[in-house]
Amino acid sequence: MRRPRRRSEEPSTAEHFAGLKADYAAARSNRFRRIRSGLPLGTGSGADYHLRSDADMLRVLEYARDYDRNDAIVSQLVDRAVTNMIQDGIALDAQTGDEGLDRELSARWQDWGADPEQCDLAGERSWSEIEELVPRQTLVDGDILVLPTRHGSLELVEAHRLRTPSNATRSRADGSSVVNGVRIDKYRRRLEYWLTKDEVSPSRTITRVGEMRKYPARDEDGHRQVFHIYFAKRATQTRGITAFAPIFDLLGQFEDLNFAKIVQAQIVSCVAIFREREIGFGGPAAAQRGERSTETLSDGSTRLVEGLSPGMEIPGAPGEKLSMNSPNVPNPEFFPHVKLLLTLVGVNIGMPLVMVLMDASETNFSGWRGAVDQARMGFRRNQRRLCMRLHRPVYLWQVRGWIESDPTIKQLAAQGKIDPFRHRWNPPTWPYIEPLKDASADLLRVRNALISPRRLHNERGREWSEIAREIVEDNALAIRQAREAAGELNKEFNDNQDVHWRELLSLPTPDGVQIKLAADGGESDRNQSQRTGASNE
Numbered sequence: 001m002r003r004p005r006r007r008s009e010e011p012s013t014a015e016h017f018a019g020l021k022a023d024y025a026a027a028r029s030n031r032f033r034r035i036r037s038g039l040p041l042g043t044g045s046g047a048d049y050h051l052r053s054d055a056d057m058l059r060v061l062e063y064a065r066d067y068d069r070n071d072a073i074v075s076q077l078v079d080r081a082v083t084n085m086i087q088d089g090i091a092l093d094a095q096t097g098d099e100g101l102d103r104e105l106s107a108r109w110q111d112w113g114a115d116p117e118q119c120d121l122a123g124e125r126s127w128s129e130i131e132e133l134v135p136r137q138t139l140v141d142g143d144i145l146v147l148p149t150r151h152g153s154l155e156l157v158e159a160h161r162l163r164t165p166s167n168a169t170r171s172r173a174d175g176s177s178v179v180n181g182v183r184i185d186k187y188r189r190r191l192e193y194w195l196t197k198d199e200v201s202p203s204r205t206i207t208r209v210g211e212m213r214k215y216p217a218r219d220e221d222g223h224r225q226v227f228h229i230y231f232a233k234r235a236t237q238t239r240g241i242t243a244f245a246p247i248f249d250l251l252g253q254f255e256d257l258n259f260a261k262i263v264q265a266q267i268v269s270c271v272a273i274f275r276e277r278e279i280g281f282g283g284p285a286a287a288q289r290g291e292r293s294t295e296t297l298s299d300g301s302t303r304l305v306e307g308l309s310p311g312m313e314i315p316g317a318p319g320e321k322l323s324m325n326s327p328n329v330p331n332p333e334f335f336p337h338v339k340l341l342l343t344l345v346g347v348n349i350g351m352p353l354v355m356v357l358m359d360a361s362e363t364n365f366s367g368w369r370g371a372v373d374q375a376r377m378g379f380r381r382n383q384r385r386l387c388m389r390l391h392r393p394v395y396l397w398q399v400r401g402w403i404e405s406d407p408t409i410k411q412l413a414a415q416g417k418i419d420p421f422r423h424r425w426n427p428p429t430w431p432y433i434e435p436l437k438d439a440s441a442d443l444l445r446v447r448n449a450l451i452s453p454r455r456l457h458n459e460r461g462r463e464w465s466e467i468a469r470e471i472v473e474d475n476a477l478a479i480r481q482a483r484e485a486a487g488e489l490n491k492e493f494n495d496n497q498d499v500h501w502r503e504l505l506s507l508p509t510p511d512g513v514q515i516k517l518a519a520d521g522g523e524s525d526r527n528q529s530q531r532t533g534a535s536n537e
Contacts, residue, residue, distance in 0.1 A: 093426055135229075
């Protein structure tokens with residue numbers, strides 16, 4: 001039996017080590033971990049603490065913009081990511097409960113979005129262009145503001161115009177605070193957005209609150225009137241941050257590496273001749289073969305430089321041995337290293353290497369398909385974010401304006417039988433990578449009760465309830481029009497040879513099902529008209 005330890009006894013060495021191992025290793029410093037600055041160790045902080053200075057915010061912003069302007073890969077990566085996200089645009093599906101009103105609102109939205117004069121306060125961009133520009137600047141800058149105006153158009157405000165003047169009180173008596181130009185309450189609800197009046201000079205400091213244009217985040221009815229588009233990674237994050245913030249150093253190293261390799265290639269492309277002479281070489285001095293000049297070095301000494309020209313012959317002196325130097329540039333290790341750097345850069349915006357290079361030769365088909373599938377998951381997430389922060393607020397703002405300006409829509413909304421604001425956004429999807437195999441696999445899973453239709457469509461980014469409703473509505477519309485057309489033909493001919501509506505409309509039949517019609521144009525007995533085949537014909 002183990003005797004109990006007295007209070008005066010110290011824990012044994014084994015017990016000390018057991019206690020150390022029970023803690024998180026991440027909570028303890030060691031010599032292998034890089035020392036990081038700016039961490040509020042022992043206290044913790046919200047996300048805004050790390051961008052508490054407008055100068056830091058603007059510095060990060062301008063670094064990202066410089067990479068987007070001048071880097072050989074960053075701009076193309078962003079364009080490709082936005083292209084995959086938006087494709088041909090995110091489509092509106094009005095669902096008010098009234099078909100006529102749905103068509104009217106959809107038509108108005110299309111007319112407004114197609115006209116830059118109505119859509120953009122500057123009169124330059126259509127809705128489709130704004131739809132592409134907003135996520136692009138969100139990736140590069142971190143965020144962007146879209147302001148609806150009383151004219152029915154949108155004003156785009158870039159991130160650098162959100163500022164906090166130096167004389168502003170950061171924390172107020174009412175519990176609100178100002179973070180990088182955004183005033184929030186104690187619950188982090190946005191109250192105001194502070195913008196510079198004009199595109200001020202980068203060297204000018206905003207020192208007075210009176211120099212700012214303050215936009216309330218919501219109107220008197222609680223509706224948003226400033227649409228702030230950003231993708232946050234923390235709950236306490238007020239402003240967005242560029243997607244390239246984690247890889248600024250990596251991008252700089254990638255630029256330096258490429259520059260160094262280009263300079264190296266230029267150097268070794270010159271003629272490099274090594275003269276080998278034995279000790280005591282007594283041959284004649286080398287004759288002049290090209291234009292000579294004298295160069296003064298930093299230590300005051302001089303050296304003779306002789307130029308080269310195409311076709312020049314350089315004979316060796318008696319006793320001399322000449323050799324050429326032609327190293328491999330770039331060396332074989334350069335390409336795997338560059339691909340690693342490009343992989344790390346692309347991952348930060350959800351682009352695998354096969355999409356970064358637009359080249360799938362580095363992997364097989366399964367590897368390419370798996371990488372693209374993972375990227376599409378991120379694109380769908382960004383589509384949902386964009387719909388929530390841009391498309392939905394803009395559409396609701398437009399519908400409120402149409403209700404106030406159109407007595408018919410206002411009357412329908414007042415009756416309470418419809419919901420004029422109800423709608424759905426249908427983001428674009430991607431085609432099957434292998435259409436025949438993928439569609440066959442989906443059919444096999446549903447037929448064998450391995451998955452329900454709703455879950456299958458959820459995997460593809462669609463809602464089964466919407467798909468089923470649309471299938472029924474579309475088939476009903478086609479059948480209705482076919483029957484009306486058949487009735488008109490029968491009245492026109494009046495020759496006792498009735499035209500059946502199925503002769504005008506060939507609805508798709510389930511795979512493996514065949515349908516026959518009787519000779520008199522009517523449908524025969526069900527047991528004779530339908531036969532389920534064993535093969536998928």
